[in-house]
Amino acid sequence: MYSYKIGISAEDHDRFAIASDQTNLLQSASWAKIKDNWANERVGIYENDQLVAVASLLYQPLPMGFTIVYIPRGPIMDYTNGDLVNYTLTTLRTLARQKRALFIKFDPAILLRDSKVNEVATENPDAQLIIGNLQAAGCEWVGETTDIAENIQPRYQANLYAADYAFDNLPKKTKQNIKTARNKGVQVQFGGSELLEDFADLMKKTEARKGISLRGLDYYQKLLATYPDQSYVTMATLNLKERAELLDQQLQKAIAEKATFTENTRKNKVENNQKEIDRLTEEIKFLKGKQSKTKRDIVPLAATISLEFGDTSENIYAGMDDDYKHYQPAILTWYETAAHAFKRGSRWQNMGGIENQMDGGLYQFKSKFDPTIEEFIGEFNLPVNSLLYKLSNTAYTIRKKLRSKH
Known part of the structure; x- marks a missing residue:
């Protein structure tokens, strides 16, 4: 039997998030303090009084009293459990409706595939099941986007x-x-x-x-x-200062060596010595120029x-x-x-x-x-206001593309 609680403690939220295999900074309770231009709410899902899912929701106000909800790298739960996924998202949609949300956008910390550089990627065997569970719960999958600017959080990362x-x-x-x-x-x-x-x-x-x-x-x-x-x-x-002094010592040594050369000195030795003098002189000039400008x-x-x-x-x-x-x-x-x-x-x-x-x-x-x-499965949209969802999501997508160009 599932139940939910609004406003779970930061300690309970973080303890669950850290113990999961989806630990991510953006789902830490404190991240909402960074995004303090958004309203925040923490929700816990329980099964027989045992915490089984958490979500830190960010609410962005829109004109006319509407909002959108974003759950960065969350919710955190067992996405292979279809019943849990359905209950969690149904609950979140109900809560979002009370905030006059148009839709919920989230990008769970679930990989689609991963690989080392220049190696064949390994597929996540649960990825398609998870995507199916989310779609069955009413979510629209944004899909395997090809441009980094198409998503709020990067879909590809280097770890x-x-x-x-x-x-x-x-x-x-x-x-x-x-x-x-x-x-x-x-x-x-x-x-x-x-x-x-x-x-x-x-x-x-x-x-x-x-x-x-x-x-x-x-x-x-x-x-x-x-x-x-x-x-x-x-x-x-x-x-x-120390770098310039060290190089100056090396320069004096190179100049002293040059003074010992005769017409019988090997040509390549003379050339290498001159290259060293030129290199040292150039770097010393650079360093002293920087020091005179920065005064440090x-x-x-x-x-x-x-x-x-x-x-x-x-x-x-x-x-x-x-x-x-x-x-x-x-x-x-x-x-x-x-x-x-x-x-x-x-x-x-x-x-x-x-x-x-x-x-x-x-x-x-x-x-x-x-x-x-690491390639994440990407973003999902959960419509809340069915009448305005399509229009608002289109407007959101256009705005994001325009902002990414600046």
């Missing part, structure tokens, strides 16, 4: 797992880039709010480079304040923000100063970000979404870490 994450397991080029960053003096530190001003500056530079609009300092502060013990900033820095000895090069929920970790924002890209700071930062997550006890770290066709810049960068490529 790293602690069980097989190690430096030696990375692709050869990635290992070389990490070594390059370290050899060039890039240092990595982990921290919190004390790093956020530099982080926000890096994000502004990323926005300018990509021509996109992201978030500001206040939002990043809210993330860390909402997840005070489950968040960290990873930041790569370079000490301009130590500058941030790249950074990420990670949030944890249960034994999972999400790398949710990342920025870089493109002027320092030849120092490979992003590669080192992302590598250390995941390594730190696993040291803190995470089972996996989500690197974030990638293009559905796996042919864009997100995929090209994240594939360097040999992640598992």
